[in-house]
Amino acid sequence: MSDPSSGDLPSPGFPTARPRRLRYNPLVRDLVRETELSPRDLILPLFVRHGKGVRQEIGSMPGNYQLSVDTLVDEVGAARELGVKAFILFGIPAQKDARGSSALEDEGIVQQSLRALRKAHGPDVLLMTDECFCEYTDHGHCGILHKRDGSLDVDNDATLPILAEQCVSHARAGADVIAPSGMMDGMVGAIRRGLDTAGFTHIPILSYAAKYASGFYGPFRDAAESPPQFGDRNTYQMDPANGDEAMKEVALDLAEGADMIMVKPALSYLDIIRRVKERFRVPVAAYNVSGEFAMVKAAARNGWIDEKRVTLEILTSIRRAGADMILTYHARDVARWLK
Numbered sequence: 004m005s006d007p008s009s010g011d012l013p014s015p016g017f018p019t020a021r022p023r024r025l026r027y028n029p030l031v032r033d034l035v036r037e038t039e040l041s042p043r044d045l046i047l048p049l050f051v052r053h054g055k056g057v058r059q060e061i062g063s064m065p066g067n068y069q070l071s072v073d074t075l076v077d078e079v080g081a082a083r084e085l086g087v088k089a090f091i092l093f094g095i096p097a098q099k100d101a102r103g104s105s106a107l108e109d110e111g112i113v114q115q116s117l118r119a120l121r122k123a124h125g126p127d128v129l130l131m132t133d134e135c136f137c138e139y140t141d142h143g144h145c146g147i148l149h150k151r152d153g154s155l156d157v158d159n160d161a162t163l164p165i166l167a168e169q170c171v172s173h174a175r176a177g178a179d180v181i182a183p184s185g186m187m188d189g190m191v192g193a194i195r196r197g198l199d200t201a202g203f204t205h206i207p208i209l210s211y212a213a214k215y216a217s218g219f220y221g222p223f224r225d226a227a228e229s230p231p232q233f234g235d236r237n238t239y240q241m242d243p244a245n246g247d248e249a250m251k252e253v254a255l256d257l258a259e260g261a262d263m264i265m266v267k268p269a270l271s272y273l274d275i276i277r278r279v280k281e282r283f284r285v286p287v288a289a290y291n292v293s294g295e296f297a298m299v300k301a302a303a304r305n306g307w308i309d310e311k312r313v314t315l316e317i318l319t320s321i322r323r324a325g326a327d328m329i330l331t332y333h334a335r336d337v338a339r340w341l342k
Contacts, residue, residue, distance in 0.1 A: 042086030052095035063222035085338035103139030145185035167197030192259035207262035216240035219294030280325030289326035
């Protein structure tokens with residue numbers, strides 16, 4: 004029996020206590036379920052490129068495609084019919100250069116996509132845009148490069164103004180939420196100032212505040228055509244061994260004006276999701292990334308797991324850890340299963 008003064012509920016032992024009573028009847032089991040998973044919790048990542056009629060499947064991410072603007076509009080419409088209403092866009096430009104110049108153009112591929120989606124679907128879909136330069140630079144890194152100690156690295160401070168410019172361009176084209184992912188120090192503050200100065204004080208920022216240098220990103224780099232051409236991203240993405248550092252990153256981004264926080268990846272970082280939620284009590288997103296998705300798909304295709312059961316279990320665990328929303332390539336399948 005626990006001490007009543009501790010605030011814990013009394014815990015009588017067996018046979019008085021029989022937790023199985025609440026599991027025997029499936030209707031009771033549903034009634035006492037602590038964590039719910041719904042299509043409204045899901046954000047579908049989509050990849051868009053120039054062209055017309057493009058629907059090119061991504062080999063390492065079955066069921067996901069590089070889309071042109073016209074097929075993107077149809078894809079969003081189909082997902083919307085299933086109950087998915089939130090989307091995050093990743094652009095694949097026709098041309099790349101050292102500064103990622105095409106990311107700043109009002110006729111850039113993401114900007115075109117935003118206008119087309121808004122025209123086709125109006126305010127009934129939530130449009131987020133990933134804000135980074137790795138897809139747009141010919142070197143595949145997340146900003147402008149400079150030499151440091153004889154080697155090339157991202158110039159953090161020189162990247163901030165163009166990052167803010169990219170975000171303003173996306174807001175002007177119709178983005179509902181801005182999601183900076185480059186892990187540049189000071190990025191949220193620079194973006195907030197840029198948006199506010201341009202009259203977009205109402206646009207929220209979902210910051211990739213705790214983004215780890217993970218081995219789970221491989222398929223995404225195929226999808227976005229953005230692998231680094233040299234080196235890696237360890238100087239700006241976090242060490243997977245660190246948890247306290249994530250708390251510092253989140254605190255800094257919130258202080259700079261972030262409205263929501265993202266943890267990426269999700270599965271190996273459920274403890275970070277829980278810590279962020281309990282400490283900061285702000286809306287938390289978790290990115291169920293491409294490698295996590297691909298592992299499930301590969302195992303299911305080999306008949307080693309039940310895809311539906313495992314996928315729902317994974318996403319429920321992410322919600323249970325504290326995530327309010329999940330970015331996942333499973334979104335369409337999950338919405339169909341839940342429907």
